[in-house]
Amino acid sequence: MFRSLSFILASALIATIPHPAGAQAWPSKPVKIIVTFTTGGAADLTARILGEKLSDTWKQQVIIENRGGGNGSVGVEAVQRSPADGYTFLLLANTHVINVALYPKLSFDLFQDFAPALMTTTAPLMMAVHPRVKATNIAEITQDLRARPGKVDIATCGVATAHHFAMEIYKHATHTVAVHIPHRGCSPAVVDTVSGVVDVVMVSLPAGLPFVKQGKLRAIGITSKERSPSAPDIPTFRESGMKELAQFDVENYYGLLAPTGTPAEILRKLEADVRTALAAPEVKARLSGAGLDPYILGPVQMTAQMQADVEKFKVAIKVANIKPE
Template sequence: MISKRSFLCSTASAGLALVTGGLVAPARAEAQFPSHAVKWVVPYTAGGATDVLSRLICQYLSDKLGQAFVVENKPGAGSTIGTQAVISSPPDGYTLLLTSTANAINASFDPTLTFDFAKSIAPVAGVARIPLVLVVNNELPAHSIAEFIAYAKANPGKLSIASSGIGTSLHLSGELFKAMAGIAFTHVPYRGSAPGLTDVMSGQIQGMFDNVTSSFELVRAGKLRALGVTTRDRSEILPDVPPIADTLPGYETTSFYGVGAPRDTPRDVIDLLNKEINAALADPAIKRRIAELGAIPITGNASEFGAMLAGETERWRKVVELSGTKKE
């Protein structure tokens, strides 16, 4: 026979076990990040360097952290639609943004923005920089930056330069070049890089500033001529192409990508993501694939990436002012 006292004690002990094993343990598991899938928003259409970089890192994070990191493409309005979607998400680390040069440019280029990017997004980690390159039609009688500038000055009104759209890094890199070189040309915006490159190859357009990722194979195949890269150093996938800065000292632009989260995302979550993204960038297979794209990894802590974002935003503000171009 079990006494009433023994029964009550046993029942209390069992209840305590339920609390500690059934309620507290799940609470601890819920507090551990990540406890479910993480959404990685790419504010561009699928395909291209943004998708390749995102999927490489998301696969690494999924394997390392034991939860799915899922790429979700939200294109439109020069990256604004995807950016707004992340800004409006809960600040819990489960919605991330692939930040880019477009965010730095739009801060001054787009007066219609309903948010302050610098105040709305918490910097998490850098991903990569991609140099741009000035490519021209093979029939253009210019084989260097100096010759291109001389040709432009001797043939006013004859040069047309393509871009992937007004207000893009490709467009504004051309505007900066034009101002620093003291030349004039007609800007022709396209919906993306590919149609612009096609018209440069055909001769309808004489040249284009483009990411090396989408143009280096055309250069290697002899379908386009590369005159100069926009970085201070040569690109590893176009080692024979000198920097534009060799002719125009101080000239420098790049496309960059990184990761951001909604403001007020917990610091421990940001630090964990930063640590693992940096580990991904150090992974030999990922490093090799990034190099194949002509990209340069951006490593460092979240604060360093935040400082880089601020610097890029100021850099592009000056270029936007120089170009005199704003979104209408």
């Protein structure tokens, strides 16, 4: 009897000892994913498609918060300042990696202030034109730009984005001159092109593909090495027949970062649950329909790619003479 009572008292005492946050049932309340871009773009779609699946898995709401401004810095800083408790994450895009290469001073350190969870998806970029433009492929639009240097506007999703980067690399490779019209996100860039304010747009495939399907834009090329399974009829820049573009390859990728100090147990569970979500047939179908493809890298491989890309972008920035605007 005494031993039984002692066991009960000891068990009760152990139960009162606080456990690390990562060891508790997680998530026990809504989880927030901050996207530093406007709604409708590839980053936003990635977050929303995954968020809905994770909500079903966790039985907790996943809130997608679009917080633009400062070329993504406003949203990044918001996550940086958040508690490292596993309830606020950043939807990483390679635009954030480009910023590290382009801007000498940032208010955050992408590698020290954040912990990687995993890479999730990738999406090629697309060059598209208003239907009134005669060009039907990359070679023809290049001829037009060479014939009218500085007379053609090209819209992008913003300064120092992957879209801006791809446009500058293209211009440098083809020795063409065009006027860069940066927008605050892919959606407004597409709207201005559809409405005829600009003739050409460099945009993420997910943001532009619906308008191509509706006949409001004409896709003339995508920037990836190979054609996208989501849009197999759109040729790559490499297929243009132009030797200057034979090695062209620029893609957007997306992943999840947490504030440094987030419990490792939470990051491991997040990684496992996102991997499961990305393997679900309905998620694959939604991603494909939006122009996105699963691209899964664990935290170590994710960090290695980000670090390698910073160096790659530094070289490309110097070669193409890309300047912050």
